[in-house]
Structure formats: C-alpha cells, structure tokens
Amino acid sequence: MRHIISILIENEAGALSRVAGLFTARGYNIESLTVAMTEDKTLSRMTLVTHGSDRVIEQITKQLNKLIDVVKLIDLEDAVHIERELMMVKIKTSRESRQEMKRTADIFRGKIIDVTPYTYVIEMTGTSAKLDSFLAVIDEKSIIEVVRSGATGISRGEKGLHL
Amino acid sequence: MELSGGQIVVQYLKDEGVEFIFGYPGGAVLHLYDALFHQDDIKHILVRHEQAATHAADSYARVTGKPGVVLVTSGPGATNAVTGIATAYMDSIPMVVISGQVPSAVIGSDAFQEVDMVGITRPCVKHNFLVKDVKDIANILKKAFYVATTGRPGPVVVDIPKDITDPSVKIPYKYPKKVSMRSYNPATKGHSGQIKKALDLLLTAKKPMIYAGGGVILSEASKELIKLVETLGYPITHTLMGLGGYPATDKQFVGMLGMHGTYEANMSMHESDVIIAIGARFDDRVTGKLDRFCPYAKIIHIDIDPASIAKTVKVDIPIVGDIKSVLKEMLALIEEGHNKTNVTALAAWWVQINKWREVNCLEYNRESRLIKPQYVIEQLYEVTKGEAIITSDVGQHQMFASQYYHFNKPRRWINSGGLGTMGFGLPAAIGAKLAYPEMEVACVTGEASIQMCIQELATALQYETPVKIINLNNRYMGMVRQWQEFSYESRYSHSYMEAIPDFVKLAEAYGHVGIQIDKPEEVRPALEEAFALKDRTVFLDILTDRTENVYPMIESGKAHNEMKLRVAIDTPINRELA
Numbered sequence: 156m157r158h159i160i161s162i163l164i165e166n167e168a169g170a171l172s173r174v175a176g177l178f179t180a181r182g183y184n185i186e187s188l189t190v191a192m193t194e195d196k197t198l199s200r201m202t203l204v205t206h207g208s209d210r211v212i213e214q215i216t217k218q219l220n221k222l223i224d225v226v227k228l229i230d231l232e233d234a235v236h237i238e239r240e241l242m243m244v245k246i247k248t249s250r251e252s253r254q255e256m257k258r259t260a261d262i263f264r265g266k267i268i269d270v271t272p273y274t275y276v277i278e279m280t281g282t283s284a285k286l287d288s289f290l291a292v293i294d295e296k297s298i299i300e301v302v303r304s305g306a307t308g309i310s311r312g313e314k315g316l317h318l
Numbered sequence: 319m320e321l322s323g324g325q326i327v328v329q330y331l332k333d334e335g336v337e338f339i340f341g342y343p344g345g346a347v348l349h350l351y352d353a354l355f356h357q358d359d360i361k362h363i364l365v366r367h368e369q370a371a372t373h374a375a376d377s378y379a380r381v382t383g384k385p386g387v388v389l390v391t392s393g394p395g396a397t398n399a400v401t402g403i404a405t406a407y408m409d410s411i412p413m414v415v416i417s418g419q420v421p422s423a424v425i426g427s428d429a430f431q432e433v434d435m436v437g438i439t440r441p442c443v444k445h446n447f448l449v450k451d452v453k454d455i456a457n458i459l460k461k462a463f464y465v466a467t468t469g470r471p472g473p474v475v476v477d478i479p480k481d482i483t484d485p486s487v488k489i490p491y492k493y494p495k496k497v498s499m500r501s502y503n504p505a506t507k508g509h510s511g512q513i514k515k516a517l518d519l520l521l522t523a524k525k526p527m528i529y530a531g532g533g534v535i536l537s538e539a540s541k542e543l544i545k546l547v548e549t550l551g552y553p554i555t556h557t558l559m560g561l562g563g564y565p566a567t568d569k570q571f572v573g574m575l576g577m578h579g580t581y582e583a584n585m586s587m588h589e590s591d592v593i594i595a596i597g598a599r600f601d602d603r604v605t606g607k608l609d610r611f612c613p614y615a616k617i618i619h620i621d622i623d624p625a626s627i628a629k630t631v632k633v634d635i636p637i638v639g640d641i642k643s644v645l646k647e648m649l650a651l652i653e654e655g656h657n658k659t660n661v662t663a664l665a666a667w668w669v670q671i672n673k674w675r676e677v678n679c680l681e682y683n684r685e686s687r688l689i690k691p692q693y694v695i696e697q698l699y700e701v702t703k704g705e706a707i708i709t710s711d712v713g714q715h716q717m718f719a720s721q722y723y724h725f726n727k728p729r730r731w732i733n734s735g736g737l738g739t740m741g742f743g744l745p746a747a748i749g750a751k752l753a754y755p756e757m758e759v760a761c762v763t764g765e766a767s768i769q770m771c772i773q774e775l776a777t778a779l780q781y782e783t784p785v786k787i788i789n790l791n792n793r794y795m796g797m798v799r800q801w802q803e804f805s806y807e808s809r810y811s812h813s814y815m816e817a818i819p820d821f822v823k824l825a826e827a828y829g830h831v832g833i834q835i836d837k838p839e840e841v842r843p844a845l846e847e848a849f850a851l852k853d854r855t856v857f858l859d860i861l862t863d864r865t866e867n868v869y870p871m872i873e874s875g876k877a878h879n880e881m882k883l884r885v886a887i888d889t890p891i892n893r894e895l896a
Contacts, residue, residue: 217627221625223502
C-alpha cells in the first residue's frame with residue numbers, strides 16, 4: 156500500500172542523505188521525497204511517499220525513527236489527512252487545441268501560468284492521483300515537460316506533527 | 319582554561335575517563351597527536367594498520383563494557399578503519415572513532431588524503447558527526463559518547479578537519495556535564511503490562527525455550543538471566559553473541575543454536591510452544607529457513623531496539639526495553655507469586671530434550687592420529703580452566719571455539735558474529751589483554767584469518783601484551799572448503815593456502831615465541847608451555863586434520879529440525895581431498 160510518511164528532522168547537513176541512504180541500504184521503495192524548512196529554523200520537514208506491505212512500512216518507520224537526526228514522524232495513512240502535490244506541465248499547443256487544453260485544465264482547476272504562441276505551462280495542485288488523471292486525459296504527445304514536487308501532506312483536525 | 323581544538327579533544331577524552339586510544343598518526347591528525355604527546359594519562363596504542371585499531375578498541379569495549387576509542391588520520395587511515403567500524407556496528411559495540419579530515423577550506427576539492435568519511439561510514443555507524451567549529455568539539459564528543467553507549471550501543475564517528483585542531487586557536491574549555499538530544503531518547507524500562515503478559519504466557523508453556531543473545535551481555539543482565547532460568551527451570555540456548563551470558567556447563571544450557579548449534583538446541587527451538595527471545599535478533603544464521611522457523615511457538619521478544627522486533631520473525635508479545643531492567647521486573651513478578659509453571663509438561667519436555675542430547679552431536683573421532691581442532695579447543699579449555707578470554711577470527715576455528723570452549727561468564731568470548739570479519743582475532747586479543755593484563759587471553763585462529771592482521775604481532779611486542787595465538791592450521795580456508803565440499807561437489811575453488819609462511823620463524827622475527835606441533839599427544843604439553851611463558855606472546859602453530867568439518871550443520875534453506883549430523887564418528891583418517 157501507498158503511505159505518506161511525514162518526518163521532522165534536525166536541519167543539519169547530511170540529514171537528507173541519512174534518510175535517502177537508509178532507503179537504498181535496506182531496499183525500500185521510495186516514490187517521492189520532499190524537504191524544506193519549517194517555521195522552526197532548526198527543523199526540516201520531510202515528506203516521503205513509499206509503498207510496501209504493513210510489515211515493510213512498520214520496519215521503515217522504525218528504521219527512520221532509529222536515525223539519530225529524526226525527531227518525530229507520523230504515517231499520515233494512520234489518520235485523516237490532506238495530501239497535495241504541485242505539478243507544472245509544459246504543453247505543445249496549436250491554434251486548434253488551445254481552447255480544448257484550457258477547458259481541460261479548468262476542469263482540473265489548473266492555471267495557465269505561461270503562454271507562448273505554441274505552448275502553455277499549466278500549474279496544478281492536488282493529490283498525486285488527481286495529477287496522474289490529468290496527465291492521463293491530455294494527449295501524451297503534446298507534453299514537453301512534467302515537473303512534480305512529490306506529495307506533501309498534513310493531518311486534519313487539531314492534532315499536528317510538532318515538537 | 320584556554321585550549322586549542324587538539325588539546326580540547328585530548329582533555330575531553332581524559333575527562334571522559336578514557337584509558338586507551340588505539341590509533342595511527344597521519345597528516346590530518348598531527349595537531350591532535352602533538353596534544354597527545356604532552357600528557358601521560360591516556361595511553362596511546364600504536365597499531366600497525368587502522369583496521370586493527372578499530373578491532374582492538376572494539377574488543378576493549380567488549381571485555382570491559384566501556385566504549386573503545388580510535389584515532390585515525392583522513393583518507394586511507396579513515397577508510398582502513400571502516401571494516402572495524404562495520405564489525406562493531408553489526409555486533410552493537412560502543413566505540414568512538416575520531417578521524418582526521420583535510421582542512422575545512424579544501425573539503426570537496428579532492429585534496430590529498432581526502433575522503434568523505436561521514437558519507438562512507440553512514441550506513442555502518444550508529445551516528446556520525448563532522449565538526450565544523452572548534453567551539454563544537456566538546457559538545458559533539460559528549461554526544462558521540464552518549465549515543466555510542468546508550469540504547470542499543472554502536473560505533474560513532476567524529477570527523478575533525480585539521481584546521482579545527484589548530485594549536486594557534488585557543489578557546490575556553492569546560493567538560494560538558496550534561497547532554498540532551500531532543501531527537502534521541504533511547505528506551506530504558508519496558509512496558510509493565512507487556513512484561514506481565516509475557517510472563518503469563520511463559521508460565522503456561524509446555525515446551526518453553528529461552529533464547530538469549532548478545533543483548534544480555536551488553537546490558538550486563540547475566541545475573542538476572544541466570545536467576546530467571548533457574549527459577550523457571552526452563553532450557554536455555556544462546557546465540558553466538560550470547561555465549562557466556564548463562565554458564566555453558568550448567569545442565570539447563572542446551573548449547574548454542576543455529577547453523578552450527580547443537581542438535582538439542584535446534585530441535586528444542588523447533589518443537590517449542592513458547593519462545594522468549596532476550597536480546598537476540600533472529601539473525602539468519604540462527605533461524606535457518608524463515609518460514610519454517612519455530613512453527614509451533616508463540617514468541618516473546620525483549621529488545622532495546624524497536625527496529626529489531628518483528629524485523630524478520632513475527633512476534634506475539636514485543637517488549638521494548640533494557641534487558642536488565644525488563645528481567646528485573648519480570649523476576650519481581652515471579653517473586654510476588656506469579657511462578658506456577660506447568661511442572662508435569664516441563665518434566666516431559668526435559669525427557670525429550672535429554673533424548674536429543676543423547677545424539678551427542680558434538681562427538682568427533684578421538685582416536686585420530688591427526689590433531690582434531692575440537693580436541694585442541696577442549697584442551698585449551700582445560701589448560702585455562704575455562705577462565706581465559708578467548709578471541710577468535712572467522713571460520714571453522716571460530717565455530718569449534720564456540721562449541722567446545724564452555725563459556726561460563728560474560729565478556730569472555732570475543733568474536734565478530736554479525737559481520738564475520740577475518741583478521742579480528744589478533745588485534746582483539748591485544749585489546750582484551752590491555753584491558754585485563756592479569757587475565758589469560760588466547761586468540762583462536764586459522765592460517766588464513768591470522769594473515770589478515772598478522773602485522774599486529776609488532777603491536778603485541780611493543781606493548782608487551784603476552785597473548786597466546788592458537789593457530790588451527792589446516793592449510794585450507796576451512797569453512798569455504800566445507801561449503802564447497804557440501805554444495806559444490808568438492809570443487810575447492812581458491813580455498814586452499816599455498817605458500818603458507820613458516821609461522822614459527824615469523825613469530826620469532828617479530829620477537830615472539832613460535833611453536834609448531836602436528837601430533838595429538840603434543841597438544842596438551844604445547845598449550846601448557848605456551849601459558850607457562852607468562853610474559854611472552856606465543857604463536858602456537860597447530861597442524862590439524864585438513865579434512866575436519868564443523869558439525870552439526872543446518873545447510874542453507876533448511877529448518878532447525880533438518881540438521882546435518884556427522885555421519886560416522888570414525889570417518890576415514892586422512893581422507894584425500896581433491
């Protein structure tokens with residue numbers, strides 16, 4: 156099953172490679188990994204999307220917790236949560252296809268953020284699955300470039316992952 | 319007190335109570351070595367190869383329980399230390415390795431003797447640090463010792479660029495008394511509810527097994543383990559790393575389990591209905607084929623590392639905590655009256671176990687006119703009255719030592735269990751002898767392993783560590799040859815040793831005593847002679863039966879109840895090989 160693991164980690168050089176290295180060393184899958192600072196400058200937030208059986212996911216969370224730099228983590232699948240990913244797609248357009256492309260982007264609440272006579276750049280956020288669906292409905296041959304941030308997530312309600 | 323970075327390192331180590339540093343100087347650590355020169359409190363042991371520094375420090379930690387300390391230079395000094403760091407990591411040994419690094423300003427420029435030590439060691443340390451400011455040294459070292467010695471212990475690397483130890487930059491130094499790390503809070507006490515549940519299950523057992531590993535030794539929980547085993551009257555088996563936790567000569571001890579464990583230990587595990595794993599990690603050499611491991615048993619697992627629990631084997635009752643504390647709590651419950659075992663079932667279980675014992679799985683040909691390695695270990699046990707510290711290398715001799723030297727006390731059996739590092743034995747013996755000069759220390763080795771760190775004979779001379787090297791010389795890489803015999807139709811691909819040195823002359827060249835023997839009747843007198851030479855390192859080169867194999871054995875892919883036993887005790891003498 157797909158899991159989104161959200162990690163608070165010491166904002167130190169090498170912290171990212173400790174996490175990435177753990178996944179290669181132990182042969183775990185890694186679908187995406189995003190890292191950025193939090194409101195607390197000493198901490199980074201890492202969101203990791205991985206696949207595995209319950210047993211594998213249990214090992215992954217244990218092994219991550221074992222890393223000295225990891226302060227806290229949660230598996231977002233354990234609770235109701237919101238997932239978002241940002242995508243930017245550069246698409247070839249022609250006079251005939253421009254309107255159709257814009258309508259499709261609208262349906263997915265995408266925004267056109269760059270326009271040239273022959274291209275659009277469409278910005279879209281949503282769950283990774285939604286972004287996949289958008290890519291599935293547009294003509295594959297029209298895609299010049301896809302840039303995705305990898306999923307991030309946050310739990311719903313009052314609880315949160317903080318110190 | 320105003321000190322330079324190099325002086326801070328040395329002063330910190332003194333304040334930490336460090337007795338020995340095992341190391342080798344080089345460019346990036348010259349400031350540090352200069353600081354060492356000006357003091358006498360810490361003894362520096364100059365090894366002849368950095369791998370040996372890590373093994374000796376590791377062994378010092380294994381015999382004393384205190385962290386071992388290593389000091390190496392950047393680049394090759396650091397990479398040479400990696401094998402020893404990985405060895406300590408696999409066996410959860412507390413160790414702090416200080417490596418020099420090229421000056422901060424040139425890091426990343428492929429400078430002379432530069433290597434990314436933090437990157438290289440990341441997968442084989444508990445944690446590592448790169449010191450970026452002289453002001454951080456004391457706190458980082460404090461954290462390093464704290465992380466290395468608490469929770470599940472392990473090696474920690476502290477990489478220090480040369481400019482950080484610059485003698486011209488002095489800052490105030492104070493020993494940091496406290497350390498706190500918000501991201502690291504190792505478990506100590508186990509969950510009381512789980513401990514009660516575990517005991518309840520344990521008491522209902524009809525065919526219980528206590529399976530105890532190296533965690534018992536690391537946690538200093540031998541006393542509590544003995545009490546538990548005695549009170550319950552249950553059989554106990556040890557992993558390779560656990561040997562000595564429970565006295566091997568006691569009748570409740572059924573021997574080591576696993577690939578070369580005893581028939582009775584493995585059969586008992588297989589038939590057991592409740593297993594309590596204490597500080598053991600269900601290693602593949604222990605479990606054999608996983609899906610047929612202990613098919614009838616409910617499993618209780620006590621371990622300080624949550625990640626060890628349910629890693630390979632599903633566990634019914636997990637307890638995360640320090641072994642000593644958990645066992646104490648369990649014993650307290652027993653004393654309160656939670657002590658009713660199933661006496662009838664237990665009696666029947668012991669009848670069964672004793673039947674398995676009658677197979678006498680460790681018997682070998684005592685009539686042989688060639689020296690049997692098992693016989694050497696038995697004699698070694700007798701000559702040292704079972705009181706020696708035994709270090710070993712890796713291979714057949716290691717298994718013979720674990721099977722035939724009956725370890726009755728913890729911290730006496732020093733071997734590379736997890737990583738299986740050849741070359742470990744001799745530096746380990748030196749580290750152990752430095753820690754306990756009054757104890758007998760013997761290194762059980764083979765002609766292949768010993769050559770991987772043979773240069774340490776010079777260290778043994780320099781620091782007068784009179785260890786006894788018991789070289790079981792069968793002119794083969796015995797364990798490799800055994801597997802080739804069993805699984806590759808005896809195609810001995812590169813597993814024999816040609817051009818074996820004259821070990822007697824070699825020992826003499828290094829200033830030691832060399833003795834070679836090849837007849838069974840010479841074994842006892844040679845051992846006695848070796849141990850009588852109190853202040854000399856003795857290299858006892860023992861030409862053993864080349865064909866001897868380690869039995870019993872669980873071959874790969876087999877379960878505990880499918881052990882390969884020695885077919886006939888009187889296998890033809892001098893069976894011709896290849």
